Amino acid sequence: MSSTTEQSAPARRRTPLNRSQIAGFWGAWTGWTLDGMDSFIYALVLTPALTELLPRSGFAATSGNVGLAGSILFALFLVGWGLSFIWGPIADRFGRTRVLAATIFTFAIFTGLSAMAQNVWELASFRFIAGIGIGGEWALAGTYVAEAWPEDRRKMGAGLLQTGYYAGFFLAAALNYTIGVHFGWRAMFLTGAVPIVVAILILTRVKETEKWQAADAAKSHVKPLREILSPRYRRRTWVACALVTIAILGLWAGTVYEPTAVIQLAQHAGLGKGDATKTASWATGLLSIGTILGCLAVPIVAERIGRRKTAAIYFAGMAVSIVGSFGWAFYLPNGLAPFIAWLFVLGFFGGNFALFSLWLPEQFETRVRATAFAFCTSFGRFVGAGANFLLGAAVLHTHTLGLPVALTAVAFGIGLLIIPLAPETRGAELPQ
Template sequence: MKSFPSNPPGASVRLTGEQKNTFWAAWTGWLLDGMDSVIYALVLAPAMKELLPRSGIVPSTGNVAFYGSLLFALFLIGWGLSFIWGPIADRMGRAKTLMLTILVYSVFTFLSGFAQNIDELALFRLLAGLGIGGEWSMAGTLVAEAWPESRRKMGAGYLQTGYYAGFFIAAALNYTVGATFGWRAMFFCGLIPAAVAFWVLVSVKEPALFEKTKAHADTRAPLSKIFDRGYRKRTLVNAALLTIAIIGLWAGSVYEPTAITQLALKSGHSPVQAVHLASLGTGLLSLGTILGCIILVPLAERWGRKTTLALYFSLMIVSIGLAFGWAFYLPHALLPFMFLLFFLGIGGGNFAMFSLWLPEQYPTDRRATAFAFSTSAGRFIGAAVTFLIGSLVHQMGTLGTPVALTAIAFLVGLLIIPGGTETRGLPLPE
């Protein structure tokens, strides 16, 4: 497997204007992806309370949680189906496919604002998930191939911050637009990424590495190439680890606004104040995650990919367990719960590891397919677990314990990590 030679130790390579433009296009698309993803979590309660009666369902607390989880499970199924973008990108190109993914999630998020019942919202979220799920793998592959080797690793960490910066944007929109104009206006904001899709179309070129290798690339079906003898184990391990990350982080981040809203109302805050506090909590979670993404790369370079991921998984076990299993049930729970959200956010920075690690494990002719498959396969299991959590919330009549149980997934992850492929010190394969 060929690799590009590393730059000499200490060499400083200046980014070209084209490389900077590629990064900002990918980062902005990822930012708006994060914004789009968390909008649903922020508007879950008010959207369910309006649409459930229109669908002939009583909008009780249990039904809001149950059907909210069902729709989010469908969203994750759409995300899981996004593996189709990988083979497209390995044939058509990274930039073109990135543009398509952004356009898809933008249009269907916008249409979600017109939903008149649960069925319509479910369909629009399923199709939005198809686009959102593809954006990460396209952006990660594009930046890894476009940036010089000496800058590529930090580029992966910086790229991942975009997703969580999107949480800030969503929180700010909810604090202003959502609190003033309601949940439909939040979905209408989803049309903004369409402008970024146009930017990608007109200004971002395909990486030179992709153009160089596509002429003599292996012509077998892309999916078969990531499961041949040399790559089967790493593909399965990567998909399993991402499944773990998805189960735990999504459970925490999706239910965080609802948990804060419940705690705020219980503490005597008004509904508008509860919306504001949920927005602040989302911002705090995002701040922690951005910090976690930034410090992950230096740690991974010092200790290796597997050891660093194990550290982040361990932090997720502790923070999820304490936040939802302990703080949520305290008499004055709001402040300690929000305090723990910051550490939950830092642990959530584990997703930056995959932006760094996945491209290092595959050559160019199958890199986007491997990235897309690994980030998508776990969404189906994540969808099932999310639905299970909603069912447990409905049956147990509480939000905290079911979400706290997702910490178990990270214990399983610690057992899987040793089977991964360590790539510290190796250049990006050609």
């Protein structure tokens, strides 16, 4: 009788997460989910809200005025997002968890107040301040997960975190399908006050990250905004700003006008107003599912082929899907079904935002990480605000949604030329 000795390599085990890391992730994920829900609520209730409020503000509720006012209000919302860079230096100075909770409080309270708006000026003010809170949540949630999770799990954590935003789209679509259809746009905004509970959870159950605590001693001498614009970080800061800006231009153009485009196509297909609204909700859900899958694929692809190649694939996919949906399917005689099918593809490649949750923290040290994340994302929102205003004017001038939105694909072509300038951080540990 013979015996054989088998030598096998020990199975790789992931570092277990402690209770605070788990609670912190789910707090950040839920906040980001409700953040996404809040952002997309506006796109879903745009037409009914402005149809009611424009006459109260002295304007006729024509389709042109609704489109122009919607673009202006969304541009103001993006400016609020842009001003959210203030949260970054605060978080680098006072910690991730408390400031993360503060961002959630801000957007929850002012989303709830949006339900009380009596004219477009009040709605614009509430959405502007809500935007400041919403804009800070991504930077703080992404920074927290990158620092709190073990090195062997933080990359997948970044992809999982980003799914929350698009789960929020799905949640907004579900709420619109139920609450919105039956109770109107004010009830939709009221649901946006729910995140206050998440903020309380974060304040009471989540510990500060060890990396931030370890770097705390040197913080009094650090001016993070000045440092990320210094010669040491200047190139990677501006390259990151450019890439995030392009992602925001393309994805927001598609997602903001997606419900309106679907409603128009559904009505052209003979559906009534209620059925068209429900179709828009289903289409939004499909878009969200595609994006969630795209987010989950990002860390896997990025670990195998690198950050820059992954960004190139996703940017190219965004360009093709924007042209396919808004430039081609939107103009077909029976374009509803092809347009909705393209939305799934658009959603998948819209998952490129998960790459920034993974990639940006890898490019900056702990003492300036939150500031860099917030600055790069906020810069893109400022540019996006101006581009969205121009896009609204183009829609009003051309009397069509398709062509102006389709032209945003050009931005992703420019992005393909910028990607090689970004640092490749595949295989590198998070800087201390």
